[in-house]
Each structure stands twice: as C-alpha cells, then as structure tokens.
Amino acid sequence: MSTTVTTWSLEQTSPSDLRPAVAPEGDDLTIVRAEVPSPEFSRFLYTAVGGDIHWNDRLHLSYKEWQEIVEKPGSEIWVAYEKGTPAGYVELDPQDDGVVEIIYFGLIASFRGRRIGGHLLTEGVRRAWDLAERWPDREPTRRVWLHTCSLDGPHAMDNYRRRGFRLFDTKVEEAEETATPGPWPGALG
Template sequence: MILPDGYSDIPAGKIAAVVTHLQMTTPAPRRDDPPGAWTLRKVDAPALAWYRDLYRRVGEDWLWSSRTQMNDPELAAIIHAAGIEVYALVVDGRDEGLLELDFREPRQCELVYFGVTAGLIGTGAARFLMNRALERAWSGGVQRVWVHTCTFDHPSAVAFYQRSGFIPFRRQIEIADDPRLDGTVPRDAAKHVPVIQ
C-alpha cells in the first residue's frame, strides 16, 4: 500500500519510522582506518546471553527490539544458522560493537546489525568496524552488499553508510508496537522517539 501525500495518523501505542535501504554492487574504495586500539573478533555459535547483552547495549537507544522479543530457540535458529556470521568489536578486552552478516541469499550479503556502544560513537570505532564488515562481505564472492537503517537510528547513519559507498535504493514506512510499552526495552530508552499511549 502506498501512503497518500500529507499526514497519516499512527495509532497510540505504535511507533513509525522511515526505513532507508542502501546497497553497493561493486566494492567501494577503502577508507582509511582511524587511529584506535580496536580489534574484531568472530564469535562462532554465540551464547544467547552474550548476544542479547551486546545487542541491548548497542541497540537499546535506537529501539532495536526484534531479537529481544525472540525466545531462545527462535534466536538460536537465526544466529547459529549456516550463512550467518557474528562479530564483536573489542575495546580494552570488552565487546563494544556488534556486526552481523547474512550470506544466506546467493551472491548477497546483508549487514543485518551494525553498531557500537554509545561511548564509542564519534571515536572512529564505527569506521573501523565498517571497514572490516566490507572486507568480509566482499571476500565471499558476492555481487551485492546491502543494509537498511531507519529514523530511530543515529541521525548520522544514512550519511555514514553513503560515505562508506552504499547508495540508497528504497524507502519504506515501518509501523510497529512501541517496545517500551511492554517492557521489551526500558521505558526511558530512545528519548528522541516520544512514547504516545
């Protein structure tokens, strides 16, 4: 369904975001790594508690909630699936960034989750993580790497992806239950998105 021009009401208890899909079909010129003592660690068969903790610390303020709402078998079926790769950005021995790549579609790689914890935003850690993400994505003989972001994410996300070589190709509106109302994420998360009951 295509929304009409103008304003459209969103029911109380719901949230709405503009989702931008971006892709690259050839590798972009590599950007220099910023100075920093970061490393990337591949996490094979991630422990569910570890994954949930890092997912929450990276994504809670951006209203990442879909994985939080999954039970153990549902989450394990995704993050332990063949073709899914999970990585942690390590800073001073602590996991502070999440990268999840999905190679399950032939000749494609989706950056399913990408982000760093709040204290690393603006430090260059995300650039380091993106450089590693693109190196890994393109090393598998894919023809397309893609990602999507939304207006709940960091306001610089679209520009960051474009600087990384991604080109926007699709825009959607996503409407969902507000995960702060059922306790999936804390009530005070994502102060940039008001709660309307």
Template sequence: MLGRVEETVTHVEMTSPDDLCPAAPVPGVTLENVPADSPLIRPTTLRIGERYHWPSTTWSEAEWAEYLARPGRACVLIRYATEVAGLADFQCYALGSVEITTFGVVPEYVGKGIGGYALTLAVTEAWNLAPTVRRVWLHTSTLDHPHALPNYQRRGFRTFRTTTGER
C-alpha cells in the same frame, strides 16, 4: 517508546568490493569472529539497540534462538583494544547476497570516532564471507542513530529502496 511514530527505512547496497570507501584506520579497533551462539551476541545487541527500540530488543528466547541458528549466519564483535565496542552480524543468502543484519557500537563508544572504521572492517568481512559474494546490503531507519545513514553513504553504499510507515 510511547505511541506510534513515523519511520523511514532506507535500504542501501554495494555491488562490488570496489564500492567501499574505507574510513581512516583507528588504532585498537578490530573484529573478532565469534560463533552465532556466543553468549556475547544478545547482550551486545541489546546494549546497541535499546535506545533505538530495535525489534530484537523485545524478542523471546525462542525468537533469538531461531535468529541465531539460521544457516548462513555469521557474527563479529567490534573490539576496541580488549573491550567489546560493538557488533556486526551477517546473513548469507543464495546467489551471492550478504545482508548486514546488525551493525552498531555500544553506547559508551558512540561519538568516539570508531564507527566509520568499524563499518569499513565489517563491510570487508561481508565481502569476504564467500568467494561468490556479489552484493552487500543493509537497511537503516530514521529511528537509528542520526549518523547511521550518512556513515553508510560515506562508505559507498547506495540507496535502492526507501519506505515510510508507522512503528
């Protein structure tokens, strides 16, 4: 990315599993729980985030190690049949809050109609990470895929904060 660009970050949340508006199932799309130190996490994140200039695409080995080793980290691969189609990872916090810290599909699956259902599965996973989950949240940006925020809204997420700045 050349120069600085304006970015609007939108933070969205659900406060009940009943808020989820599931997308229609897509045959062959599943989640696979993997340990945070899986060798597939970093390259899949890079494949998803490079085109959107996610900060994680420039992290050092040490930054990745610290991120993946945080207590409360959980990761799932989004599979389409046997192929890795995307990734979601989660950070569990005290008092029942779960942040979806990464969600996305790899470039060859963008626009193939799996994102809504993959998000449905990921949100369901977030709600099931612990019996005490009371809130699932995430943030997206105007620099992300243009369908990201509408997908989150269609699944039932509500905006709780918006900020604008330069990146």
C-alpha cells in the same frame, strides 16, 4: 501513540564500491569474528547496541530462535573491542544467490562519536564480500545490502553513504512508539 518511521535500504553491488574509513589512531581497537555461536553473546550485543535506539524486533525471541540465527551456515558476527571491552558489532546474514545482508550494525552508546563506527563498518563490509572464502558451500557474494531508519543514530546514514552504499528503496510508515528498553528492561529508567 504512533510515530512516522522512514526506512532506507542501501546496497553495494561490487567490492570496489567500498570506500574504506581510516582506522582510529592507536592499536587499542581490534575487530574479531565471534566464531563460537552463542545466543547469549548475540543477545548481549543486540541489547547493548540497540537498547537506546529502539531495537526490539528480536527481544521476544526464545533461546532456541536465537540459537537458530547464530548457527545458520554463513551467519557471522564481527565484534569491535577496545582494550578487551566490546564496543560494537556487525552481524552478517547470508541470503540466497550471493546476497549478504548486514542485518545489524552499531556501537554501544559510550563508544559512539569516536571514529570507531566507520572502521567497524568497513571491516564488516569487507567480511560480507569475502564470506564465501570462509563458507565454501556459498557462492561468491555479488551484493551486500542493509537498511537503516529514522530511529537509528544520527550518523548512521552518513556512515553508510561514505562507505559507498547507494540508496535503492525508501519506505515511510506509521509505527507504534515503544519504550526504549536499554540493555535490559528498565535500564534507562
């Protein structure tokens, strides 16, 4: 059985495009770069965040393929923690000519709806814009882009637009419906 999926591509072309979200009140939330490349941790974040919203494009990857992703020079994962517990993450994928894609962004289901997403996205975008400061072999970032689709959470597009992203492409296609795997196969019943 197939379903219609709309995919929107959005971009920023200047650091001044970013409209920061207000950080949630309290000091229980921290955002930290995962500096040690870890395929296991990357896969945990991917499945924990995307398991209930049909992220499955990486589930077939081998350990070696995950390792290549997390060890790519300039690739970064920034993790939001609430009181030491991972709440969500942003994964930055450096591309040619000063382009950085926010390849994955999201929150674990139990942390959604608590104003964490806007703050995490703000920090992820800031880190995309200053990526070359941490990776001297990279040229300065001149464009940050991402895509979202109709299968993502209901607040995703609004969050991207409120942070200053502009739509530059829309695609509509038929896709095979897949079971929602949860953080691991069968977790959500």
